[in-house]
Amino acid sequence: MITARGLERRFRRKGRAGGEVHAVRGVDLDVEPGELVGFLGPNGAGKTTTLRMLTTLLKPTAGTATVSGHDLLTDPVGVRRNIGYVAQGGGTAPEVRVGEELELQGRLYRMTKADAQTRGRELAEQLDLIGLDQRLTKTLSGGQRRRLDIAMGLIHSPALVFLDEPSTGLDPQSRANLWEHIRRLRTDQGVTIFLTTHYLDEADALADRLIVIDDGRIVAEGTPDSLKARVSGDGVAIEVPIETSAAAAELAGRLSGAHDLEVDGGTVRFRVPRGDTALPELLRALDGQRIPLTAMQVTRPTLDDVFLTLTGRSLRDAEERPAGEPEVSHAV
Ligand SMILES: Nc1ncnc2c1ncn2[C@@H]1O[C@H](COP(=O)(O)OP(=O)(O)OP(=O)(O)O)[C@@H](O)[C@H]1O
Secondary structure (H helix, E strand, O other): OEEEEEEEEEEEOOOOOOOEEEEEEEEEEEEOOOOEEEEEOOOOOOHHHHHHHHOOOOOOOEEEEEEOOEEOOOOHHHHHHOEEEEOOOOOOOOOOEHHHHHHHHHHHOOOOHHHHHHHHHHHHHHOOOOOOOOOEHHHOOHHHHHHHHHHHHOOOOOOEEEEEOOOOOOOHHHHHHHHHHHHHHHHHHOOEEEEEEOOHHHHHHHOOEEEEEEOOEEEEEEOHHHHHHOOOOEEEEEEOOHHHHHHHHHHHHOOOOOEEEEEEOOEEEEEEOOHHHHHHHHHHHHHHOOOOOOEEEEEOOOHHHHHHHHHOOOHHHHHHOOOOOOOOOEEO
């Protein structure tokens, strides 16, 4: 469904500072029909820029791609006709009724009025928008509007749809509901889905396969479970009185396979191959030295741990880094 090789995009910086931003630095991608692929990375990693290139909205400065059987560079119209794209902010006009918006979208794809209406009703049913066709889009809830955005992206029945940060801004219940709809598009309708997200839970819950991007480069690829398996062992955190934390850390360090030991006040953190079997041994050792334990926690590896292992930074910290690059609009 998607094959991309060496996709790159540079932007020229506006203003006196000059220079350029290398937003995407040679991305290779392969997506098979029927896959639900998550493109995960922190803010500014290059997700939207990659998506905009794959959907013909932005010209790559280097590289090639075939999307839905059409060459991105020589047949962008063929690509556009055969894909759906749901942008981050959506694209609904506020003063238009839901039914009209769907029909208009179908007409933009040269569908007849009757076909657009029939397809609009079908999508309303699939995406739980029944009974809303006379409502102005501005009166919809966040979740309903997002589902309408997706319906608009699917009006021409593309086999491949791109969703850019689909659940941003939704409350937890609406997010869970939207995820269910996205899953069903794949399982019931066979739509291939390529979605970007910077939410670890979304990537974990939805994607068959994840492609992790950081600073314009792909840094890992695999199922959520296979990526998590790259992180060696469980995380253990114990709380002890602050004056005993050095002694507790020494005991933890003696556990078989213990690594990445850290002390932060009265908290001692480390990794071991199996947290459940290491803890009883540690408890006995702490007891032997009369060090009281006030709390303990064992955590299975998360996608954030994967990101940390791969890049040396936490995905959350990476998101919080200041947006370094000013907005510019010229291609280099
Ligand atoms: N038109 C542009 N002009 C200059 N720089 C840009 C432009 N568009 C994107 N960039 C820069 O390219 C980098 C990648 O941006 P991009 O929007 O692709 O990231 P992202 O991973 O989608 O982030 P987010 O999750 O915030 O949408 C960032 O440093 C961004 O500032």
